[in-house]
Amino acid sequence: MKHIVQVPGVLPYEPFGFTSCVRHGDVLYLSGLSALDPQGKVLGADIETQTVHAYRNIEQVLRAGGSDLDGILQMTSFVVDLTNNGQGYVEARKKILTRPTYTSATIGVSALMVPGLLLEVQCTAAVG
Numbered sequence: 001m002k003h004i005v006q007v008p009g010v011l012p013y014e015p016f017g018f019t020s021c022v023r024h025g026d027v028l029y030l031s032g033l034s035a036l037d038p039q040g041k042v043l044g045a046d047i048e049t050q051t052v053h054a055y056r057n058i059e060q061v062l063r064a065g066g067s068d069l070d071g072i073l074q075m076t077s078f079v080v081d082l083t084n085n086g087q088g089y090v091e092a093r094k095k096i097l098t099r100p101t102y103t104s105a106t107i108g109v110s111a112l113m114v115p116g117l118l119l120e121v122q123c124t125a126a127v128g
Contacts (some may be wrong), residue, residue, distance in 0.1 A: 005065040010057050011036045021061045026127045028065040032078065032120040033057045034112065042116040047085040050119050051092035058121060066127045072102045075123035082108025085118055 005021035005028065013020045013031055022029045035043040035053035043053040055069070062068050077093075079085050086106065102123075112120050 005061070007061050007064040009038060010060050011038050011040050021065050023065050023127065027073075028062065028067055028071075028125045028127060030058065030061055030123050030125070032122040033061065034114070034117050034120045036114065036117070040114065042114060045116070047079070047088040047118050048092045050117070051089055052096070054119050054121055055093070055096045058123065062125055065125070067125045069097060070099070070101070071125040071127065072097070073124050073126055074103045075105075075121055077104065077106045078109045078112065078120045078122075079106060080109055080112060080118045082106070089119060 001024070003023045004019050005023050007020055010020060010033075018031060020031050020033065033054055034057070035050035036057070037043055042050075044050045058072075059069050062071060077089065079089050086108065089106070112118075
């Protein structure tokens with residue numbers, strides 16, 4: 001059975017017509033999360049800072065669903081201007097996710113929904 005995970009302290013996605021996290025069985029499905037505060041303001045102007053804030057949001061969503069960063073199974077990262085920001089993203093992510101226990105794809109894009117965002121990460125994670 002599908003269950004919507006309520007996540008306090010993270011920008012609510014319901015006004016946009018979807019939610020930030022759905023749990024089905026022992027798997028969490030996260031919408032794309034970025035370096036946005038709960039009011040939708042971009043946190044940081046560079047890829048490294050945005051990576052830290054994005055993964056803080058991801059961790060908060062995962063905890064609300066009964067998991068954590070170690071529970072990530074798969075992620076897809078969308079990086080604006082991959083040529084200039086890709087290496088900085090990968091290096092910053094390696095400091096946060098220190099064990100390579102997930103699958104990943106990183107895709108370069110020209111823009112994201114909110115001006116100023118350089119990164120969006122969508123992932124699935126195991127619960128428990």
